[in-house]
Structures are given as C-alpha cells and as structure tokens.
Amino acid sequence: MKAGRRRPRVAVVIFPGSNCDRDTLAAVEATGGEAVPVWHQSRDLAGCGSVILPGGFSYGDYLRAGAMAAHSPVMAAVRRHAEAGRPVLGICNGFQMLLEIGLLPGAMLMNRTLRFICRDVHLRVERDDVPLLTYLRRGQVLRLPIAHKEGNWFAPPEVVREVESEGTVVLRYCTPGGGLDDGANPNGALNAIAGLVNSAGNVLGLMPHPERRVRGIVGGEDGTPLIRGLVEAA
Amino acid sequence: MRWDAPGTVELAREQGLSEEEYGRILDSIGRTPNLTELGIFAALWSEHCSYKSSRVHLRKLPTSGRRVVQGPGENAGVVDLGGGWVTVFKMESHNHPSFIEPYQGAATGVGGILRDIFTMGARPIMLLDSLRFGSLDAPRMPHLVDGVVRGIGDYGNCVGVPTVGGEVDFHPSYNGNVLVNVMCVGVARADGLFFGRASGPGNSVVYLGSKTGRDGIHGATMASDVFDESASEKRPTVQVGDPFTEKLLIECCLELMGKGLVVGIQDMGAAGLTSSAFEMAARAGCGLTLDLSLVPARERGMTPYELMLSESQERMLLVAAPPDVPGVLEVCHRWGLDAVEVGSVTAEPEVVATFEGREAFRLPVAPLVDDAPRYERPWVRPAPAAAVTLPPLHNRDWGADLRALLASPAFADTRPVWQQYDQSVGASTVVGPGADAALLLLPGTSIGVAATTDCNALACGLDPFNGAAQAVAEAVRNLACVGAEPVGVTDCLNFGSPENPKVMGQFVAALEGMAEACRAFEVPVVSGNVSFYNETSGSAILPTPTVGMVGVVPEVRHRPRGTWREGEALYLLGAAEGELGGSRFLQLVLGLEAGPVPAVDYAAESRAAAVVRGLVRQGLAAAKDLSDGGLAVAAAEMSGGTVGAELALPEGVAPARALFGEWRGGFLVAVEPENEQALVRACEGSPVNRLGAVGGSRLKIALGGNVLLDEPVEELEGLRENGLKWLSES
Amino acid sequence: MQVEVRVKLKQQVLDPQGEAIRRVLAGLGYSEVEQVRVGKLMLLEVAGGDREAVRARVEEACREVLANTVIEEFEVRLQ
Amino acid sequence: MQVEVRVKLKQQVLDPQGEAIRRVLAGLGYSEVEQVRVGKLMLLEVAGGDREAVRARVEEACREVLANTVIEEFEVRLQ
Numbered sequence A: 001m002k003a004g005r006r007r008p009r010v011a012v013v014i015f016p017g018s019n020c021d022r023d024t025l026a027a028v029e030a031t032g033g034e035a036v037p038v039w040h041q042s043r044d045l046a047g048c049g050s051v052i053l054p055g056g057f058s059y060g061d062y063l064r065a066g067a068m069a070a071h072s073p074v075m076a077a078v079r080r081h082a083e084a085g086r087p088v089l090g091i092c093n094g095f096q097m098l099l100e101i102g103l104l105p106g107a108m109l110m111n112r113t114l115r116f117i118c119r120d121v122h123l124r125v126e127r128d129d130v131p132l133l134t135y136l137r138r139g140q141v142l143r144l145p146i147a148h149k150e151g152n153w154f155a156p157p158e159v160v161r162e163v164e165s166e167g168t169v170v171l172r173y174c175t176p177g178g179g180l181d182d183g184a185n186p187n188g189a190l191n192a193i194a195g196l197v198n199s200a201g202n203v204l205g206l207m208p209h210p211e212r213r214v215r216g217i218v219g220g221e222d223g224t225p226l227i228r229g230l231v232e233a234a
Numbered sequence B: 001m002r003w004d005a006p007g008t009v010e011l012a013r014e015q016g017l018s019e020e021e022y023g024r025i026l027d028s029i030g031r032t033p034n035l036t037e038l039g040i041f042a043a044l045w046s047e048h049c050s051y052k053s054s055r056v057h058l059r060k061l062p063t064s065g066r067r068v069v070q071g072p073g074e075n076a077g078v079v080d081l082g083g084g085w086v087t088v089f090k091m092e093s094h095n096h097p098s099f100i101e102p103y104q105g106a107a108t109g110v111g112g113i114l115r116d117i118f119t120m121g122a123r124p125i126m127l128l129d130s131l132r133f134g135s136l137d138a139p140r141m142p143h144l145v146d147g148v149v150r151g152i153g154d155y156g157n158c159v160g161v162p163t164v165g166g167e168v169d170f171h172p173s174y175n176g177n178v179l180v181n182v183m184c185v186g187v188a189r190a191d192g193l194f195f196g197r198a199s200g201p202g203n204s205v206v207y208l209g210s211k212t213g214r215d216g217i218h219g220a221t222m223a224s225d226v227f228d229e230s231a232s233e234k235r236p237t238v239q240v241g242d243p244f245t246e247k248l249l250i251e252c253c254l255e256l257m258g259k260g261l262v263v264g265i266q267d268m269g270a271a272g273l274t275s276s277a278f279e280m281a282a283r284a285g286c287g288l289t290l291d292l293s294l295v296p297a298r299e300r301g302m303t304p305y306e307l308m309l310s311e312s313q314e315r316m317l318l319v320a321a322p323p324d325v326p327g328v329l330e331v332c333h334r335w336g337l338d339a340v341e342v343g344s345v346t347a348e349p350e351v352v353a354t355f356e357g358r359e360a361f362r363l364p365v366a367p368l369v370d371d372a373p374r375y376e377r378p379w380v381r382p383a384p385a386a387a388v389t390l391p392p393l394h395n396r397d398w399g400a401d402l403r404a405l406l407a408s409p410a411f412a413d414t415r416p417v418w419q420q421y422d423q424s425v426g427a428s429t430v431v432g433p434g435a436d437a438a439l440l441l442l443p444g445t446s447i448g449v450a451a452t453t454d455c456n457a458l459a460c461g462l463d464p465f466n467g468a469a470q471a472v473a474e475a476v477r478n479l480a481c482v483g484a485e486p487v488g489v490t491d492c493l494n495f496g497s498p499e500n501p502k503v504m505g506q507f508v509a510a511l512e513g514m515a516e517a518c519r520a521f522e523v524p525v526v527s528g529n530v531s532f533y534n535e536t537s538g539s540a541i542l543p544t545p546t547v548g549m550v551g552v553v554p555e556v557r558h559r560p561r562g563t564w565r566e567g568e569a570l571y572l573l574g575a576a577e578g579e580l581g582g583s584r585f586l587q588l589v590l591g592l593e594a595g596p597v598p599a600v601d602y603a604a605e606s607r608a609a610a611v612v613r614g615l616v617r618q619g620l621a622a623a624k625d626l627s628d629g630g631l632a633v634a635a636a637e638m639s640g641g642t643v644g645a646e647l648a649l650p651e652g653v654a655p656a657r658a659l660f661g662e663w664r665g666g667f668l669v670a671v672e673p674e675n676e677q678a679l680v681r682a683c684e685g686s687p688v689n690r691l692g693a694v695g696g697s698r699l700k701i702a703l704g705g706n707v708l709l710d711e712p713v714e715e716l717e718g719l720r721e722n723g724l725k726w727l728s729e730s
Numbered sequence C, D: 001m002q003v004e005v006r007v008k009l010k011q012q013v014l015d016p017q018g019e020a021i022r023r024v025l026a027g028l029g030y031s032e033v034e035q036v037r038v039g040k041l042m043l044l045e046v047a048g049g050d051r052e053a054v055r056a057r058v059e060e061a062c063r064e065v066l067a068n069t070v071i072e073e074f075e076v077r078l079q
C-alpha cells in the first residue's frame, strides 16, 4: 500500500445468523483493507468500494440457505452496487444469497451426502482475467476449507451450458494435482463448480472460505489472494 | 390439578420429593406450600440442581490456584490466561435427553453449555464432545450415533462455534444409556466478566429470548407426572433446539455486556425460570419479585407452575439498572429477540411472584438453594481389579494383533464424526480434531488456548481411583503434545444410581483419584457436572468421570503436528514397557476386561510432559502420547497412513508389554536428525530410547533382530478408516 | 399407487423454522400471516393394489422411520 | 384462514434425500416403495376472509421467498 493513501473500504454485511463476519472483517484488515461492518437493515453500503456477503447461517438457513437474507433491506444496495459494476464477493452463505437474488445463476441443493461437510478441498483456478482474481493464476490449485450442508450447485442444462460457454466458472473442486475427478467433488456440484462470476466479472460467489486462510499458523494463506483482490478492487 | 392447589405428601412424592423432604419444606416455610411452590422445591432439590448426593464429596477436589479467577459455584469456571485475558469453561452432560431423542437431545446439550459460557461475558471459541455409545449392533445404536453427531453438528455449526475435539468410544454398558458430554471454552477480558447475581434492590429483572412453552417441564426432577394422562401427552418432554435464536442471544448478550447495561445475568437451564431466579437471588443475598403474567408464553393458558418449571431453550434472565432498561430492550429488539421487564430485585431474600393480579407464590431463597438437602449416601469402596493370569504371550502374530486393534470401533478414525462439525469457523484453529488436543489462537493475539477431553472408562470400571487419576494424566499428556501447559479442569462425572452403594463407592473413589491427580499436577477443578442415574433396568454404565482440561501456550510460533515426516528420528520418552492390565490389548485382542490399573507416577509424568511441551513449542518435534493401544497404535497413528518407519525396541523387553502395554505415561517423539541432541539434552534425568527412523511405506518393529511386526502403513490406516465410514454416507 | 405422507411437529413442540419464516414474511409486509408451521411432505410411489394394505404398510413405515414420533405426528393420504 | 403451501423439487431435479429414504425403506423390507420425493409443507394461519385475495398474496410470497423457482415448484391450497 502506498504511503498516505487511504486504505480501501470494504463493507462486510452482517445478517442475523452470520457467523463468518468477524473472520471476514479480520481478513480484510489483514490484507490491507479497512473493514466496515454494515448491518443488514442498512439501506446503503457506507460508501465502501467493495462488499462482502459473509458466510454463516443467516436466519438459521431455516427455509433455504440464504433465502431469507436475500430479502434484507441492504440487498437493494448490494444489487445497485453490483449493477454499477463494482465488486461484490459472496462467501458460502453469501454465495447462496447471490444465487437467491439472481446476481449469479443456479441454486444450491443439499450436499449429496445429505450431511454438513467441513474439510479442506482443492480448487482449480479457472480464470485470472478479472480484477477480483488479479492475484491468482489460471490452473493454480488452492487448498481451502469448505463448511456447508447446501453447496451442491445446480442449474438447468441450458444454464450450465451458458456458464461453461461464457467461461464464468472461476473455481472447480479438483484433486491435489488439479485434476477433475468425481471423488474430489465433495458435494456433488454440477461440473464440480465451487465458484462463479457474473459475465461482467465483478460479482463473485464461492463455497470455500478464503477468509479462514490468511495466516499460515492456522493452516495456510491460500485465501489471501482472493481477499486481497477484492480489497484492491474497492 | 390447579397450580395453586394445596400441597400434600402424595403430591410431593409425585414431584420426586421424599416424605422427609416434604417435612423439611413444611418446617422451613412454616405452612403448606401450594403445588407451584412444591414444584419449585422439587426442581431445586433435585439431584441435578442441588447435587445432594455428590456435594459432600465434591469438596475433596482442589479448586484454587494462582490462576483461578472463579471456581465452582458460578455458571462456569474462570482461569487467568495472562495478558489481561481469562478463559471460561465448563462441561455438561445431556445423556438422558439424547437417549430419548438423539438429535434434539445432543443439540440442546450444545445450546445449554454455550449459554453457561456467554452468560459469564465470554465469547465461546470452541466446543468439544465426549461421546459414549453401546455396541453398534445393539438396538437403535447406529441411529443414536448418527442422531447425536448430527445434533451436535447442526447446533454448533449454526451458532458458529467450532467443534474441535472430543472422544468417541463404545462399550456394551452404554447400550441402554449413551453419554453425551459437551464442553465449551470461551474467552473474555479479565475485567469483562459477568456473574449470575441479582444484586441491587430496585434493579429491574428482564426476561430475554425465546418464548416459554410447555416443554421439558420436570426435566430436572424427572419425576412422574402430576397432571392427568391426557395433559401429559400434550406436553412434550423433548425440547427442540433453536441455534439461530441462540446465535442472536450470544451477540445480543455480549453487546449488552460490552455496553455496560448488565448487572447480573444467567441462562435458564435445568428448572428454567426457577433456577435462574432463585440462584441469582441467592448469590446476591437479595430477593426478586416477578409478574408471571408478563413472561412471554408460546401457548395460551400457561399456569405459574408451567411458567416457572418449563425448560424451553434459548432464554436468559438479566438484571439491569432501571435507567438502562430502555437501552437493554432496544438492543434486544434490534437482534430480533423478545425482551420484557418482568420484575425487580428486592432486599428481602425471598422470591415473590404474582400472576393475573394475585400472589402465585412467596418463597424464601436460602432454604431452596443454600440449605437444600445433602446426603451422605452409603457407599462401599470398590476393590481394585486383581492381577489376571494371561495366556502365554510369545510367538504371536503381532501384526495381526495390531490389525485387530485398529479395526475395532474404539480405534476407528473419527473423521466421519468431526467432518460434520465446522472446525475452522473463527479462523483461529491451529490444531483441530484428530490430534491429541485442540489448539486455538485467542482471537487477535498469538496466545494459544488448548483443550482436550479424556476418560478411559474401561480402566475406571476396573479401578475407579486409578482410572480417574489416569484420565487426568492423559489429559496432561495430550495438552503437552500441542505444547500447552494445563491451567484448569472441568469434569463431567457420569455414573449409575447414587442409591446403589457400589455405584456410590465408584463415584467416591473416582472423585478421590481425580482430586489426587489434579493436586499432583497442580491443575484446579473450576467447574463441572454430575450425572447420576445412568442405568437401565438396574445395570449401570461403566463409571465415566470425563476430564476436560484447558491449557495455555503463551505464544504460538509453530503449528504442532501429530504425524512424523520422512527422515526424522524416533524416540520413546518414558518406560520401554507398559502394563497390560485394563489395556485395549486385553480387551479387544484377548477378550478380557480385567487386570489392575497402575497408579500414576506423577513426578515422571510431569517431567516427560514438560520436555515434550518445550520441544513442541519450539517446533522441534512431533509428539504423540502413548495411551490406548500403547506404542504400536501410537506409531500407526503417527504414520498418518503415508510414511512408514523402522523401530527397534530396547533389548530385553517383553513384546506384548512393549508393543501394547499402557499406563506408562510415555510419548513417541519424532525429531529431525539435527535436533536429536537437543531432545536428548532436554530429557536429562528421564528415560529415553532412540527407536529408529522414519522412512519407507511399512511400519516395522523389531526386537533384538527379531521382526515382531511389519505392516504397510496404508493398510493400517485403511483399517481405521472403515470403522465409522458409514457415518459419512447418506 | 401415489401415497402422500405428511409429517408435522406435534402442536406444542417448538418450531423454530416456522417462527423464523413468519418473522421474515412480516418483515416483507405479509403481516397477515400470523403463524407458520413447517412440516415434511413425502410423496411415495408404492407398488400394490390393495388400498388398505398399502395404507397399513406406509403407516408402519412412518412409525418405524419416516416420522420421529417423539416430536412429530404423521398422516398418510392415498391418492 | 388455514393455508397449506407445498414446495417440491421440480421433477427434473435430482432428490438425493428422497432417494436416501427409499434406500432405507428398501433395507427395512419396504421394497414396494419404488420412489420417494421429499418436499416442504408449510401451514400458514392467514388473517383475511377473501379467499382469492389470500391465495394471491400467498402465491406472491411463494414466488418472492418461500420457494426457489430455479429448483422448486409450489402449490397453494386453501382449507
């Protein structure tokens, strides 16, 4: 960061039941951003350049993951922000919300094991040509934890064709070597999709938790490039 | 039966009170109690709330020490961590509810222990679950295992507290009574603690959280029903957990405390509003008035009896200064929680409740809480198991023995359990489940907080005193493996009926063993829980005094690991042979649950633990303690199923005792060759043997040129992986 | 034969899911929705022609696994 | 007014939960159960007397939040 320059401001929206909000705020600070908590009842994003919808269990995931949060007052501001081409990142529950409000395509089904799964997975980076992914290289393999029960991405065949032909898949579950293999797909997501961007490239959703991996002492720093990309795009 | 019907000795009995206890009630209040008052006495004088059978013995536990901030008596214990931080922790059982309805029983167990922690002003940072099940072929058992694991996972995952440790074990004595013990560890600033005290006459009493329903009435007394059949059918005995509301409660309460709006606070646990009201009044030496008509009710027509005794989940009782009440309500409503001012604190030490404009009850505080009955139950000291005559133990297929051990559910890889738990929310998990102990960073610092739960119930069944002492020793060893120094203990004492002198004898002996060990290791017991009546049709569970121990690493600089690496040298710290009495080898290979369990050698254990702690903190070694299954099992586990090793046992040892002997307080330690000298120097004065080196793909153990076993590590790991695999499938 | 199994929480058992949905609906302006209770709907395709036999079997399955009769009640409807 | 909302996965969406239940049933000897699909049942207590108005409102709530029409279909039944 250049001396004298103000740190980029990143909004982290807090919904009732968010539980990765504190980790996300800390990760933003650790990667050079100014993290700004924004309450779900807020009608604006406090002048932030980027916004993160964090993980957790908004409204307990009691109806469908992310469904009820998608109707929070703040979501209108998030939508405007996205439509203006500004960066939006949805992590886990936040990704589910982006699907629910239609900023990204598809929907989440329950994991094929019908169980909550928390473990490290390997992810192949499929894109590096959008600003949010500046710090990643195409083909690179990341190791990040997942922690969800509804992460089995699904869409009708024509939508799947569209995301593949437009190349909006950014992360796929893979083997440690980067290979695609059904055994490496933890939840049954179609085409092993773990993360998507919109066609403009400014709205990104992913199931794994980069905010949990920004310090080596807790298992690695593979989350840092993702968070940093968002911070610097703010 | 109306809530204000006059009490009789029969009614008292139906509520679970004895005739003498009823007499004591009449003496202490000088009149006939009404049914609601009787219910309140029954709840507070129940075993669960009053510890009437255990209190006289619990006094034997050491509860003070230089780090102790709050010992037993509050909602949880508090220990100083340094740097202005404290840790708040406790363990609790939810055995009976989990047997009736495993999913909800386990889930509400997690909810309850979380509330005990954040009610003290601490943010919960980790959960551990110590589980005991029956044989997997016993009726309902797979369903119970599955339900309990899902229930713990769904609750902890939703509230966002990582579950990072615990145990899973199986024994037929739990066929009709599984154990679900959950421990929670929280952290707070030393000056930010809150207590369950209703102090300051004139202060307001606020009810906060879920509405009160007719669930769990009598949960604490477990007595027969006072209502007629049809009424009891409508009243669910099983409570449903609502982790979403719990999460809101955590954030709301911590915000209220942070803003200085709270005078005292306590969750409504067992016996609901009754225990929170009376206990908070008792601790402050004050009284309360309550208007029960104001209590948020889930159903119409709830009576004072029901409102006072409901065990609906996710509720808190809070005391605030009157000018702060609007602020309190504002914060609660912002979090979407019901909050209502229901009464006030009074100087007179009695609780007076009104309902629909008239007095519902008026009871003095002291007789209910401080002067609850205490019993010296008759007990007989158990005779520790005697030596057994073993078949000749030479020329066995030791590899097959090791495989048999690893294939048993007792040694199964527990990944299918804990992969259903969020282990990394909080982004502070340095060492998660699957290791000897969990290690987390205190948020925003480099201070490490470690925790483990331990109990070898098989050993406790053979010798409750030594078994319980060994459980404490094992916890010390497990903490050492992640570099942590023990700072405090919580316990969960699971036993059969205290009215059976043999069971009571097990309890007393186990407690004394635990007390001796905690004194010797200088680790005070700051909180805990007693769970009696764990038996079905007269047959009790194995005595299971679960130890939960918390440790600290002043500055975490390295990630401890429990697996060895190619090229490392392997050392055995501690005795080269262990004992076979009460060992897994005897139980699972020879089919004998027998033999003496040795006493703990505290001096040797403490020295070895200090050595390992130091090496691990400096990042010089990977360590695993020798416990269940002895050296051979520890070696198989340290291989992680990937890299093998060649070990040579010291000359002259007996193979069975060297490979599978337990109770020796040792560690298997792996170090890079350049650190061997540092290790040997650190071990000055303690027994240490170089066993060999890491490499290859097989675990090979030899004795004087004789290869005892030679197995591919991947196959050994595969055996462990199969045991609980069914739990990870749909 | 199409069989519908309806599993609901017993009336006095807390339904946190239903209550959360009610609150969200109220927040969205649907305040006329005064209560929500959530249950499970299972649609079974069952072989066999004898309606009463099928009903009896499905009810047995409900007691055995489909419903948790400690907290839930069930109803079987044949189409 | 009692309103029943039935939310089911669309026919072309795989229902792993239903399939798992079918397998459990088969394992217990209920092999006559050939297919299981699982849905959600929401029982709403709605204020208001005009049936068609109530229906229209609840359908609106379904489209807005109660169902995700990418994967689910819903049906509203007034009692």
Ligand SMILES: Nc1ncnc2c1ncn2[C@@H]1O[C@H](COP(=O)(O)OP(=O)(O)O)[C@@H](O)[C@H]1O
Pocket (backbone or CB within 6 Å): B128, B129, B130, B131, B163, B164, B165, B166, B167, B168, B414, B417, B418, B432, B433, B434, B435, B436, B437, B438, B453, B454, B478, B627, B628
């Ligand atoms: N129910 C559980 N929940 C979470 N973690 C568990 C559970 N059961 C076992 N584990 C993890 O597996 C580790 C190994 O278990 P165990 O062999 O009993 O440990 P140890 O013998 O070192 O005490 C535990 O320390 C814990 O981290």
Ligand SMILES: [Mg+2]
Pocket (backbone or CB within 6 Å): B435, B436, B478, B624, B625, B627
């Ligand atoms: Mg260990």
